[in-house]
Amino acid sequence: SQRTLVLLKPDTVRRGLVGEVLGRFEAKGLRIVAMDQRTIDGEQADQHYAEHVERDFYPPLRAFVTSGPLVALVLEGDEAVEVVRLLNGATDGRKAAPGTIRGDFSLSNRENLVHGSDSPESADREIKLWFPDLP
Numbered sequence: 001s002q003r004t005l006v007l008l009k010p011d012t013v014r015r016g017l018v019g020e021v022l023g024r025f026e027a028k029g030l031r032i033v034a035m036d037q038r039t040i041d042g043e044q045a046d047q048h049y050a051e052h053v054e055r056d057f058y059p060p061l062r063a064f065v066t067s068g069p070l071v072a073l074v075l076e077g078d079e080a081v082e083v084v085r086l087l088n089g090a091t092d093g094r095k096a097a098p099g100t101i102r103g104d105f106s107l108s109n110r111e112n113l114v115h116g117s118d119s120p121e122s123a124d125r126e127i128k129l130w131f132p133d134l135p
């Protein structure tokens, strides 16, 4: 079994899609190990997106992820990292396959509703960053 860090980004909360999106992860069989709604500052955004801070798209992404409450969660299950990314769909909601979260609910490559760790190593780093006290 494996853990992964998931964010329901501020667009998910603003649009009232938390239940819908969380329901998909639960229905798939992933277990919720930790969950917390919070509003992050720019510094936390920079730490989470350390690999992107120099990119052209980062300043508006930083503004977006700090724009309101998001829901951070740790999900657990067999191959959870890959399973979550398959459920999330391609980064750009316009290109994401129907049936995926982004494919069904997003028309944007920035406001794409969800984040999922991209590898087990990223998951370890991100879980420590978001939930430092989780056993």
Ligand code: ATP
Binding pocket: 052, 057, 061, 090, 091, 109, 110, 111, 112, 114, 115, 116, 117, 118
């Ligand atoms: P995430 O890491 O959030 O699960 P991802 O792995 O599909 O998404 P990354 O390439 O890691 O995508 O980009 C991180 C986030 O940055 C994306 O989810 C999206 O919100 C934003 N982003 C990525 N590329 C662009 C872009 N070209 N224009 C605007 N925003 C972008």
